[in-house]
Amino acid sequence: MAAVSPSQRATSQFLRRLRRSLPWYPFIIINAVIFVIFNLVPWISMFRYSVLKTDLLSTREFVGIEHFVTMLSDAKLHKAMLNTVWFTLMYIPLLVAVSLGVAVLVNRPLRGMKTFRALYFLPNITSVAVLALIFRRFLSPRPDGPINFLIGLVGIPPQRWLIDVNQAMPSIVGISLWEAFGYFMVIWLAGLQAIPSELYDAAKVDGANGWRLHRYVTIPLLRPTAAFIIVIATIGALQVFGSIFILTGGGPVNATTTVVYQIYSEAFNFGRFGYASALSILFFAIILIVALIQSRYLRFGEDVY
Amino acid sequence: MSVSETSSASVEKANPVRETIIYILMAAVAITTVGPFLIMLSVSLTQDIRFITFPIELIPSPVTLENFQTLFARTDALRWLFNSVYVAVISTLGGVITSSMAGFAFARGDFWGKNVIFVLFLGILIMPDTALIVPQFVVLSQLGLVNTYTALIGPWFASIFGTFLLRQAYLSIPRDYDDAATIDGANLWQSWWQVLMPQVVPAMATLAVLRFMGNWNSFFYPMIVTSQSDMRTLTVGLGTVARSGGDAGLDMAGAVIGFLPTLLVFVLMQRYIIRGISLSGVKG
Numbered sequence: 001m002a003a004v005s006p007s008q009r010a011t012s013q014f015l016r017r018l019r020r021s022l023p024w025y026p027f028i029i030i031n032a033v034i035f036v037i038f039n040l041v042p043w044i045s046m047f048r049y050s051v052l053k054t055d056l057l058s059t060r061e062f063v064g065i066e067h068f069v070t071m072l073s074d075a076k077l078h079k080a081m082l083n084t085v086w087f088t089l090m091y092i093p094l095l096v097a098v099s100l101g102v103a104v105l106v107n108r109p110l111r112g113m114k115t116f117r118a119l120y121f122l123p124n125i126t127s128v129a130v131l132a133l134i135f136r137r138f139l140s141p142r143p144d145g146p147i148n149f150l151i152g153l154v155g156i157p158p159q160r161w162l163i164d165v166n167q168a169m170p171s172i173v174g175i176s177l178w179e180a181f182g183y184f185m186v187i188w189l190a191g192l193q194a195i196p197s198e199l200y201d202a203a204k205v206d207g208a209n210g211w212r213l214h215r216y217v218t219i220p221l222l223r224p225t226a227a228f229i230i231v232i233a234t235i236g237a238l239q240v241f242g243s244i245f246i247l248t249g250g251g252p253v254n255a256t257t258t259v260v261y262q263i264y265s266e267a268f269n270f271g272r273f274g275y276a277s278a279l280s281i282l283f284f285a286i287i288l289i290v291a292l293i294q295s296r297y298l299r300f301g302e303d304v305y
Numbered sequence: 306m307s308v309s310e311t312s313s314a315s316v317e318k319a320n321p322v323r324e325t326i327i328y329i330l331m332a333a334v335a336i337t338t339v340g341p342f343l344i345m346l347s348v349s350l351t352q353d354i355r356f357i358t359f360p361i362e363l364i365p366s367p368v369t370l371e372n373f374q375t376l377f378a379r380t381d382a383l384r385w386l387f388n389s390v391y392v393a394v395i396s397t398l399g400g401v402i403t404s405s406m407a408g409f410a411f412a413r414g415d416f417w418g419k420n421v422i423f424v425l426f427l428g429i430l431i432m433p434d435t436a437l438i439v440p441q442f443v444v445l446s447q448l449g450l451v452n453t454y455t456a457l458i459g460p461w462f463a464s465i466f467g468t469f470l471l472r473q474a475y476l477s478i479p480r481d482y483d484d485a486a487t488i489d490g491a492n493l494w495q496s497w498w499q500v501l502m503p504q505v506v507p508a509m510a511t512l513a514v515l516r517f518m519g520n521w522n523s524f525f526y527p528m529i530v531t532s533q534s535d536m537r538t539l540t541v542g543l544g545t546v547a548r549s550g551g552d553a554g555l556d557m558a559g560a561v562i563g564f565l566p567t568l569l570v571f572v573l574m575q576r577y578i579i580r581g582i583s584l585s586g587v588k589g
Contacts, residue, residue: 021416023493027406028422034403034463039429042440049443056446105330118575119335122342125571125578126564127522129543133560134341137348137357137553146344149359182338186582239435242524246544260435267439268529276439283436291431 050278055271067278077279079254080262083169087258088237090173095233096226099181103188117189121182128179128242135175136162136247165255168248172256175243180236184229191225192218231294238287259283342564349373349557357553372558376546379555381534382562385542389566392454392527392538393520396461401513403463405505408471409497413483430465435525442529456530457538461520467512474508475501514570514577521567539563 050067054060071077106117123131138146139161148158161171195218203217241260244250250257250265257265263283267276348357349372351365376382410416411423441460442451450456478501486496502509521540528541537545539562546559571578 017417024410024414024416024419027410027414027493027497030403031407031426031463031465031468032422034459035426035429035465037444038441038460039432039437042437042444045444046437046440049440056443102334105327105334108327110324110327116331116335118571119339121571121575121578122338122568125518125522125567127540127543127567128524129540129547130560130563133543133547133556133563134345136547137556138341140356142356142358144356144358146357146359146361178337183582186579190582235433239433241435242544245525245528246547249548263436263439267442273439273443277443280436280439284433287433287436 046277046280048277049274050281052274052277053272054274056273057271063274067275068282070275071278071282076254076257077259077262080257080259083254083256084238084240084258084260087169087173087240088234090170091176091237092230092233094173094177095180095184096229098177099184099229100188102181103185103192106185107189107192117182117185120185123179123181124183126179129246131175131179132243132246135171135243139171162248163252165252168252168255172240172243172247175247176237176240180233184233187229188222188225191222195221227294231291234290234294235287238290259286345557345560345564348553349561351554353552354554355552357557372552372554373562376555376558376562380546380559381537381542382539382546382559384535385537385539386562388454388457388537389521389539392457392461393517395454396458396520397513397517399458399462400464400467400516401509404467404471404512405502405509406497407463407468408473408505409475409501411468411472412475413501426465426468430469438525438529441526445530450530452531452533452536454536457527457536460526461516464512464516467516470512471505471508474505478504510574511577511581514574515581517570518567518578521570 051062051064052060053063053066102120106113106120140146140148141158141160141163142148143152143158145158147161152158159167162168199217199221200213203213208216239260240258241264244256244258244261245264248256250261259279260283263276263279266272266279343363344357344361347361347363347365348354350368350370352367352369352371411419445451445456450459482500482504483496486500491500521538523538524540524544527538528544531537531541534542534545543559543563546556
């Protein structure tokens with residue numbers, strides 16, 4: 001009997017492999033189709049449209065890299081980038097400080113602690129529309145508006161908040177902070193509770209107490225949690241949109257126009273879908289760079305948390 | 306890991322003065338988070354209220370449902386509510402089932418392209434979804450899918466995050482179960498549905514809650530893919546109410562309608578939400 005040739009063996013191995021593979025594909029087919037329609041195709045079309053001038057209706061013209069050249073001198077875009085950086089720089093330190101402070105506050109075996117934690121989480125389960133409905137009223141410029149009344153109690157005169165060029169962005173920061181701190185408190189708590197109590201006992205034996213206990217045990221062991229929170233929160237902050245869209249529409253005088261809002265505006269207010277696609281690529285690149293710089297702290301799958 | 310009541314950090318002795326100060330601080334923070342919702346509820350039940358002014362009476366007299374009647378009469382709020390429930394339920398069910406299937410395949414499967422597809426999925430997970438919204442609109446408008454439930458539900462019918470979450474859950478089940486099922490003559494679908502899936506129900510419940518809340522609260526994408534009022538979800542519709550500048554009473558009635566469903570889910574499913582965050586730090 002003739003020996004099986006190598007090519008025949010390869011073919012039969014191929015067939016065996018194929019037969020083993022086939023039953024698995026139905027399990028991932030829906031995921032794959034959704035991925036193609038809602039991610040892969042848009043991803044490709046983003047690059048295709050970035051070299052076109054089109055309103056999706058009548059005009060459609062090839063312009064090459066013109067959009068990317070335009071970006072260099074687009075003052076509104078530069079303002080939007082500065083606003084995004086400004087928002088992030090105000091928001092992240094405040095968020096980290098407030099959420100950590102509250103986490104430390106509620107990380108105690110006191111009665112009713114679970115209820116307090118749940119109450120702090122309440123703003124986070126709320127949609128941005130509800131948030132905006134409430135805070136548009138609370139930040140009313142009227143002297144008897146809720147926030148103006150409250151600051152009046154400590155002698156601060158009424159402010160114009162969302163309709164003031166200098167106060168609109170800090171107001172958005174405040175609202176975002178109010179919404180998010182409970183969520184990050186939960187992550188801090190998980191980090192705090194993962195620290196073994198033996199370490200505190202050992203440090204005490206070595207004579208550490210009070211602040212030094214936190215300085216040499218808590219803070220070093222919370223560093224991974226802190227890094228994780230900063231990465232997640234920064235990527236979230238760069239994408240802030242809903243509250244700005246509803247509350248200020250990017251104003252007053254573009255004071256709250258962020259990069260995402262600018263992309264939205266170019267596409268849906270001005271019908272410049274080509275330029276908006278090019279801006280989306282820019283925005284992708286920005287997020288990617290920020291994420292890469294910070295990514296050595298990120299771990300997927302089996303987390304420390 | 307769940308967030309437990311006790312803490313390793315607090316080893317201090319009970320001190321009544323200190324404890325009182327802590328309770329006062331905690332109550333102060335609680336007032337800032339709960340206060341606005343109480344005022345929202347109170348104003349929504351107040352007659353003829355154009356502005357919220359302080360000092361405020363928390364219990365209105367008389368208590369009225371007029372604002373809610375006006376809201377339902379003047380806007381499509383009832384339709385938005387229906388749309389939101391419909392979209393969120395289908396999205397959640399679909400997303401959880403497909404994640405369970407794909408998670409199973411990536412945990413147990415041995416098929417061509419497994420690693421390539423897995424890495425591709427990982428890539429999507431890292432990509433910021435706001436950056437893709439304009440291109441998504443472009444594609445959907447070419448497919449004629451703007452203002453359809455297909456567009457609203459589509460991207461939610463699969464979850465990369467969920468696939469990863471469930472893959473981890475399946476990996477923690479010993480292979481003996483698969484072997485036993487195979488020996489008993491079960492095919493892949495039977496061993497998935499009857500033997501392995503029942504063991505990952507807690508992970509699926511966590512995912513379901515995160516997906517439901519995420520979908521219910523999503524704003525940017527559903528706003529972009531709907532232009533007709535009758536196709537909007539509640540969150541998007543309420544966004545238009547907020548921008549239209551009506552009465553405070555009407556606004557707060559809208560806020561209450563938008564808030565109550567998420568509150569209900571939160572109260573019933575709090576455990577799963579907290580676990581989901583502790584597990585991953587990533588929402589829906």
